[in-house]
Amino acid sequence: MKAILTGHTRGLGAAIAATLLSRNIPVLGLARAGNDALAQSFPDTLKQAALDLSDTAALTAWLASGALQDFIGDSKSLVLINNAGMLQPVGAIQTHDLAAIARTVSVNVTAPLLLAAAFAAAAGHADDKRILHVSSGAGRNATAGWSIYCATKAAVDHHARAAALDQTPALKICSLAPGIIDTDMQAEIRATPVENFPQREKFEGFKRNGDLVSAEDCARRLVDYLLGEQFGELAVADLREVKPA
Template sequence: MKAIVTGTSRGLGAAIATTLLERGIPVLGLARQHNPALTQPGAACTQTALDLSNPDALARWLADGEMARFLADEDAVLLINNAGTVAPVGPLGTQGSAAVAQAVSLNVAAPLMLADAFVTAAPAANDRRILHVSSGAARNAYAGWNVYCATKAALDHHARAVVEDGVPNLRICSLAPGVIDTDMQVQVRTSDEARFPARERFEALKRDGALVPPAVCAARLVGYLLSEAFGDSAVADLREVAPA
């Protein structure tokens, strides 16, 4: 078994990669920057520096064939689309077209491009699994997060439609992981309240110790990803399918 994980430079992506490596599963990490913690002696981790918000750069990387070479002859393969951004935060008219395009590229175009290439790169695998890291924001609207909500909802519906495709030997799930203590949460708590009115709610989660450490979330997520139950539902919440 081998796994491809995006956004491995920090946060949940780094924790997922670490958890997989601890289980003896080689990882190909895709992120803008390498993570030195994943390159310890003996770690079966390959890291590729890649700006996933740049569709042209991602298309060139996919055409180079590194994914196919990494997955060659593997019977069981995993793709975890974790990389994402909450920016731009704010109502329409305050976001900026470039920031919107960058968010849609990273949150939607990259996962969909990788998913398509992943299936092509591992045609002989008897067990192919794709996990989109979604969000509760895909299912609940928040003022100031219209781009984030829309892009995460796109992943949910992509998973539903892929199930309808009936691709052989493929399981997929768009999974909301819960509220995790990552840099994204820091960004949320420091948002201008005028642009994100729900900021106080997220500040309270931090004060009350309700944020889940990335390592804890990653352990639950990987456990679910590798379980027989994975893919039974195209859209799920980790807190419901793998409770603490």
């Protein structure tokens, strides 16, 4: 088995990468910067490509370079985890910076869809190929101040629903909400001015009450689900509602 993972340098992405690598699964990490700690711990099984996923032209060029196919090789079991994501801009629609909208849509929607299509084509020979979009409850429940974030997560949810209907042989896909995790994004949410994000107090309460799950625990459960027999039964799922196999 081999895995392609976006946003592997921090937070949930770093924890997912560590979980996969600790199980002797080679990982190709795609992010703007490298993960030096993981590279030192897993020099033979971690490959990294420096890519700004908000730069659609750069990602398209990388996909055309053959680097993805080179990593996949003749592996018969492959997974793609579209984990990288951005929250900004936050606030009422009239306050949004247009360049920030474009960056977030590129990272949260365009990059996952490009990678999914390229992965499915390059992995056509594989007996078991799986695509996981890391989604959010925000894609299923509208939240004031988060119109861009909500819309982008709803987009990958619906992409998984439609792609599952294609019934591509040996391909399973799921857009999975991982729950509320103690990451930098949560800190970013709590630092948002309340006038831009009316529900800030709710998220401050998650931290104060110890409701946040560690990235390491979430990554372990996410990888267990991704590699388990249940994966693909639901095109859209919530990790908090998934029963252990």
